[in-house]
Amino acid sequence: MIIVNIAGLALIVLIVWWFWLYKPQSQALDQEDSVIVVENGVYQPAHIRIPPGQPATLRFLRKDASPCAEMVQFPALNISEQLPLNKTRSVQLPALEQGVYEFHCQMQMYRGQLHVSDL
Ligand SMILES: [Cu+2]
Known part of the structure; x- marks a missing residue:
């Protein structure tokens, strides 16, 4: 009973x-080889910053085998990509205006934000 x-x-x-206290780390994506790791219910880093007005590539590395993690979606951009397990998948982004764009998995357990602004 006690157990x-x-x-x-x-x-x-x-x-x-999980829902109230956890604050994902923020990181500027300034290096071409930066990789967003998908593991343990979080994108790492979860907050990505890229400059406006130029196409960008985000690289995802999914380490979570659960089906929850297998898609990454950018609803505002109409982008939906399947992430292979333990392989890096590049997601091409068009040139974007300044703003904040959400991305998440299908069930929105994994959540991240793309901050498009000048560095
Ligand atoms: Cu999910």
């Missing part, structure tokens, strides 16, 4: 941490 309670408590702590 069940501890497990339940741990689950609650995990859920609180």
